[in-house]
Amino acid sequence: MENIKGIIFDFGGTLDSRGEHWYHVMNRAWKASGSSLTREAYIHAERNITPLVCPTDTMLDLLTGKVALQAQHMGIPPGDVATRCYGYARGCVAEVTPRLQELHSHLPLAVVSNFYGNLRAVLADYGILGLFDVVIDSAEAGVRKPDPAIFTLALGQMGLRPSEVLVVGDSVDKDIKPAAALGCRTFLVEGKGWDED
Secondary structure (H helix, E strand, O other): OOOEEEEEOOOOOOOOOOOOOOHHHHHHHHHHHOOOOOOOHHHHHHHHOOOOOOOOOOHHHHHHHHHHHHHHHOOOOOOOOHHHHHHHHHHHHHHHHHHHHHHOOOOEEEEEOOOOHHHHHHHHOOOHHHOOOOEEEEEHHHOOOOHHHHHHHHHHHOOOOHHHHHHEEHHHHHHHHHHHHHHHHHEEOOOOOOOOO
């Protein structure tokens, strides 16, 4: 795209699941294990996982914790759900890595994600931490999307104006609208959202 001097990527739902909301990824893994993930159990895990996460936790560690909370909420064993989800995410990241490498050779890249304080460890485990010049993890930054301030942090660290940056994400409300409000260019990764529409 013309006049783009940097790109900000979302992580969860964008780079690690082809635009598919993580509820659907996890529910598919639960179904493969013989159960179904309730939305209530998914929300319960999301609301309670952050205090259990260490900065060094990989995605497998994070998913193991989430699945344990989901299983506890539903009163069933966790099975191999976390391992299935991790394998899926690793495959998604592997698919986009060559493109990230190509982009990084020409432009500064950032990742801005509503995460749990371990985003750097996750990116390192996937072998892509070095492709990002700026990493903003909401748990570390103390601000979460859709607050545009989280994008302002990244822009400041990149040393670029909003009009010079493309923001790529899977959520209209959390990625596209707040970035556009700042004056960034935007690209929506279309997939299966929370509401499936």
